[in-house]
Amino acid sequence: MTDVPDYGKTFALWRAGAGTTWQGYTCHGFVEGLADGRLPQKAFLHYLVQDYVFLVHFSRAWALGVVKSETLGEMKTCATTVDALVNHEMSLHVSTCAAASISEEALFAAAEEVENLAYTRYVLDAGVSGDFLDLMAALAPCVFGYGEIGARLAKTAAPDTPYGEWISTYGGPDYQDVCRTVGAMIDGAVQRRLGAEPADAARWPQLQVRFTRATALEVGFWDMGLRGA
Amino acid sequence: MTDVPDYGKTFALWRAGAGTTWQGYTCHGFVEGLADGRLPQKAFLHYLVQDYVFLVHFSRAWALGVVKSETLGEMKTCATTVDALVNHEMSLHVSTCAAASISEEALFAAAEEVENLAYTRYVLDAGVSGDFLDLMAALAPCVFGYGEIGARLAKTAAPDTPYGEWISTYGGPDYQDVCRTVGAMIDGAVQRRLGAEPADAARWPQLQVRFTRATALEVGFWDMGLRGA
Amino acid sequence: MTDVPDYGKTFALWRAGAGTTWQGYTCHGFVEGLADGRLPQKAFLHYLVQDYVFLVHFSRAWALGVVKSETLGEMKTCATTVDALVNHEMSLHVSTCAAASISEEALFAAAEEVENLAYTRYVLDAGVSGDFLDLMAALAPCVFGYGEIGARLAKTAAPDTPYGEWISTYGGPDYQDVCRTVGAMIDGAVQRRLGAEPADAARWPQLQVRFTRATALEVGFWDMGLRGA
Amino acid sequence: MTDVPDYGKTFALWRAGAGTTWQGYTCHGFVEGLADGRLPQKAFLHYLVQDYVFLVHFSRAWALGVVKSETLGEMKTCATTVDALVNHEMSLHVSTCAAASISEEALFAAAEEVENLAYTRYVLDAGVSGDFLDLMAALAPCVFGYGEIGARLAKTAAPDTPYGEWISTYGGPDYQDVCRTVGAMIDGAVQRRLGAEPADAARWPQLQVRFTRATALEVGFWDMGLRGA
Numbered sequence: 001m002t003d004v005p006d007y008g009k010t011f012a013l014w015r016a017g018a019g020t021t022w023q024g025y026t027c028h029g030f031v032e033g034l035a036d037g038r039l040p041q042k043a044f045l046h047y048l049v050q051d052y053v054f055l056v057h058f059s060r061a062w063a064l065g066v067v068k069s070e071t072l073g074e075m076k077t078c079a080t081t082v083d084a085l086v087n088h089e090m091s092l093h094v095s096t097c098a099a100a101s102i103s104e105e106a107l108f109a110a111a112e113e114v115e116n117l118a119y120t121r122y123v124l125d126a127g128v129s130g131d132f133l134d135l136m137a138a139l140a141p142c143v144f145g146y147g148e149i150g151a152r153l154a155k156t157a158a159p160d161t162p163y164g165e166w167i168s169t170y171g172g173p174d175y176q177d178v179c180r181t182v183g184a185m186i187d188g189a190v191q192r193r194l195g196a197e198p199a200d201a202a203r204w205p206q207l208q209v210r211f212t213r214a215t216a217l218e219v220g221f222w223d224m225g226l227r228g229a
Numbered sequence: 230m231t232d233v234p235d236y237g238k239t240f241a242l243w244r245a246g247a248g249t250t251w252q253g254y255t256c257h258g259f260v261e262g263l264a265d266g267r268l269p270q271k272a273f274l275h276y277l278v279q280d281y282v283f284l285v286h287f288s289r290a291w292a293l294g295v296v297k298s299e300t301l302g303e304m305k306t307c308a309t310t311v312d313a314l315v316n317h318e319m320s321l322h323v324s325t326c327a328a329a330s331i332s333e334e335a336l337f338a339a340a341e342e343v344e345n346l347a348y349t350r351y352v353l354d355a356g357v358s359g360d361f362l363d364l365m366a367a368l369a370p371c372v373f374g375y376g377e378i379g380a381r382l383a384k385t386a387a388p389d390t391p392y393g394e395w396i397s398t399y400g401g402p403d404y405q406d407v408c409r410t411v412g413a414m415i416d417g418a419v420q421r422r423l424g425a426e427p428a429d430a431a432r433w434p435q436l437q438v439r440f441t442r443a444t445a446l447e448v449g450f451w452d453m454g455l456r457g458a
Numbered sequence: 459m460t461d462v463p464d465y466g467k468t469f470a471l472w473r474a475g476a477g478t479t480w481q482g483y484t485c486h487g488f489v490e491g492l493a494d495g496r497l498p499q500k501a502f503l504h505y506l507v508q509d510y511v512f513l514v515h516f517s518r519a520w521a522l523g524v525v526k527s528e529t530l531g532e533m534k535t536c537a538t539t540v541d542a543l544v545n546h547e548m549s550l551h552v553s554t555c556a557a558a559s560i561s562e563e564a565l566f567a568a569a570e571e572v573e574n575l576a577y578t579r580y581v582l583d584a585g586v587s588g589d590f591l592d593l594m595a596a597l598a599p600c601v602f603g604y605g606e607i608g609a610r611l612a613k614t615a616a617p618d619t620p621y622g623e624w625i626s627t628y629g630g631p632d633y634q635d636v637c638r639t640v641g642a643m644i645d646g647a648v649q650r651r652l653g654a655e656p657a658d659a660a661r662w663p664q665l666q667v668r669f670t671r672a673t674a675l676e677v678g679f680w681d682m683g684l685r686g687a
Numbered sequence: 688m689t690d691v692p693d694y695g696k697t698f699a700l701w702r703a704g705a706g707t708t709w710q711g712y713t714c715h716g717f718v719e720g721l722a723d724g725r726l727p728q729k730a731f732l733h734y735l736v737q738d739y740v741f742l743v744h745f746s747r748a749w750a751l752g753v754v755k756s757e758t759l760g761e762m763k764t765c766a767t768t769v770d771a772l773v774n775h776e777m778s779l780h781v782s783t784c785a786a787a788s789i790s791e792e793a794l795f796a797a798a799e800e801v802e803n804l805a806y807t808r809y810v811l812d813a814g815v816s817g818d819f820l821d822l823m824a825a826l827a828p829c830v831f832g833y834g835e836i837g838a839r840l841a842k843t844a845a846p847d848t849p850y851g852e853w854i855s856t857y858g859g860p861d862y863q864d865v866c867r868t869v870g871a872m873i874d875g876a877v878q879r880r881l882g883a884e885p886a887d888a889a890r891w892p893q894l895q896v897r898f899t900r901a902t903a904l905e906v907g908f909w910d911m912g913l914r915g916a
Binding site for chain 3: 285289301
């Protein structure tokens with residue numbers, strides 16, 4: 001499909017291995033609502049508050065990636081990602097929510113819904129119970145899925161959708177660069193640990209399970225967003 | 230060599246891969262002193278106090294094995310090992326030390342020497358930074374080395390060595406059973422993650438590094454013991 | 459209330475601090491269905507399969523307690539609990555499910571529902587992000603709540619409820635002993651770290667948040683059970 | 688003493704609590720050799736190679752700080768520190784070592800000496816076994832000690848010492864700012880968890896043990912450096 005951005009070999013394999021769960025995530029009704037602008041603002045704000053808390057724990061999981069790195073390159077990519085998330089990406093949420101009179105303290109203290117809790121703690125536990133690859137397989141659907149959605153919506157979204165800033169954040173060149181950098185790092189990490197034909201490795205099915213599971217948890221996250229409407 | 234007990238395929242590979250470091254550990258002067266009885270009692274007690282603290286952290290590392298297990302069998306073997314260490318093996322140290330007027334509270338509070346600290350925290354960090362196999366590769370030299378030493382000394386030690394209880398603990402059938410059970414569990418864990426030819430896997434050299442490193446840290450531990458004389 | 463068993467000071471404080479969330483958990487419709495026998499068997503089996511997977515991760519969390527212990531007593535209680543869970547308590551589930559033609563392999567491989575995933579990973583992350591007390595506060599509602607429910611139902615359940623074995627497991631003397639042992643250990647752990655007046659400590663509200671959150675996740679677990687009917 | 692920089696209340700308490708171990712670290716022969724220029728270059732390079740590997744694991748420990756943070760401020764300070772270490776501070780080592788024909792790959796792969804291994808893994812395990820404060824108490828001696836040494840040597844070192852770049856790195860305004868920022872963050876973290884009078888808290892002696900232990904491990908690190916001469 002021409003719409004699929006190139007974020008590396010590993011992502012292409014994992015994406016294919018997730019089957020229709022991947023489309024269930026990237027073409028979810030919430031996403032289509034961002035594109036055509038019909039997503040209720042209440043649902044969007046509900047999502048945004050939850051996503052802020054998500055990013056807190058997602059940043060913790062990327063920091064765990066630094067703890068579990070085996071090469072300097074892996075460390076640098078993970079450290080840069082943590083810094084980008086904590087010191088920059090969360091600002092989008094803060095400013096958008098501030099415009100809706102939701103303070104950053106309120107964001108940080110927001111009660112996590114069960115779908116949110118389940119997702120981030122699953123990712124963290126993938127790192128605690130497994131190795132760097134287990135963690136990356138669980139982190140990947142969010143990073144790359146938002147990249148793929150952003151890239152598609154940047155081309156296809158209704159010009160008057162009120163969600164243009166969200167779309168340009170993830171469809172824009174900075175975030176697309178992040179996806180390519182992370183994708184290349186993961187390709188190297190996979191080759192280092194599983195060799196040149198990773199899909200033949202004994203551990204591969206287990207990594208696919210993690211990727212697919214995290215993808216399914218993204219579907220639950222969008223469901224939760226719609227429920228906020 | 231006829232003296233090498235059979236604790237499974239993985240141990241045989243790791244042992245061979247460690248080269249002369251393995252003999253530096255299992256045939257160390259401290260060990261020979263246990264066998265011929267010439268090890269000064271002061272060195273033995275110094276070792277025993279440090280080994281008690283070692284077992285505290287070694288038990289923590291086996292407990293981390295429960296956290297990182299992927300199968301029920303792995304969980305059960307690790308849980309049983311923790312229970313055996315915490316509720317039984319440490320008793321040998323406690324009773325021997327009690328006979329030398331060292332209380333269990335004194336043992337638990339003993340200041341770790343740097344070789345001791347380095348070893349156990351290296352093992353724990355192998356588990357934190359890697360996966361179940363990384364942890365097992367770092368745990369293996371202690372488990373299997375003591376089994377090999379015990380089995381050899383049970384046959385060859387001077388009949389009048391004062392260290393007969395130590396020798397019969399590790400050379401006796403209970404501990405030899407532990408070695409075979411752990412060896413079989415590790416063989417299964419390796420096959421599950423690396424396939425039928427684990428030594429061909431891309432990760433194998435890294436696992437060997439961990440095993441060899443932990444073996445070298447055992448050498449340092451005996452050195453520390455002798456220093457206590 | 460005369461029905462509240464004595465599992466120590468800390469539990470009494472945490473239980474009171476959880477307010478009505480505690481009754482929402484211990485007097486949930488699922489529990490009342492166990493007592494009067496009206497719980498559909500399908501709901502019970504659905505719960506039992508999920509609870510088996512729950513116990514896998516709950517055991518991992520208790521093993522993390524060994525990793526995070528500061529005293530030998532804490533280590534021993536946690537190690538004994540892991541051993542009891544992995545080598546004994548899970549057997550109740552296995553035999554009951556076997557009678558319903560569900561194999562242990564099927565249990566171990568069962569897909570976790572989101573409420574289950576959220577709960578156990580929240581507990582594990584309490585241990586990863588915090589210290590021994592953070593972990594204990596998140597483990598406590600399950601241990602003590604089942605004890606309280608079991609003790610109450612042992613006295614009040616309909617004599618012909620088909621769930622007598624479940625009730626006698628948790629209401630029986632062995633499990634009640636576990637609750638008192640764990641309760642005493644937690645009291646000691648709290649005193650060691652927070653002093654004689656723990657509820658005055660700066661950290662106390664945070665520990666209460668963890669206990670209450672885990673209690674709310676128990677409510678979600680029963681809800682999930684009923685949904686299986 | 689006028690030479691003691693102000694890095695916050697907690698540091699002042701911990702520093703005093705460490706007694707003469709603190710001076711054993713900050714006024715070590717290695718440090719005096721940096722000041723008067725008499726430190727053999729071979730010892731300095733030996734130290735620098737080991738310190739590079741130290742920083743790899745020290746960065747991992749700061750990343751663990753992100754995982755264990757409870758506030759956004761804690762997360763930001765830890766994330767910024769990881770980024771500074773991984774993407775900047777290690778560059779000093781790389782460029783200095785490159786001038787001595789030691790490549791960054793050689794640095795990353797350098798075999799850790801036992802004092803180095805013991806120190807960094809002790810710090811990491813402080814975080815794994817304890818909470819955010821346990822980790823900070825173990826991280827603090829390196830951060831603040833280098834600041835204090837740098838500040839003192841910037842005023843007192845021989846003008847012709849060949850180690851001027853090291854001194855200006857740690858004595859310069861950027862690093863002194865880091866010390867004040869980290870010190871303020873730790874003060875806040877301590878107050879949040881232990882209240883306004885932290886030294887009265889039940890946990891305080893345990894935190895002091897960690898700080899003092901890590902300080903003693905710094906002494907061992909300098910010893911190791913001198914041994915390289």
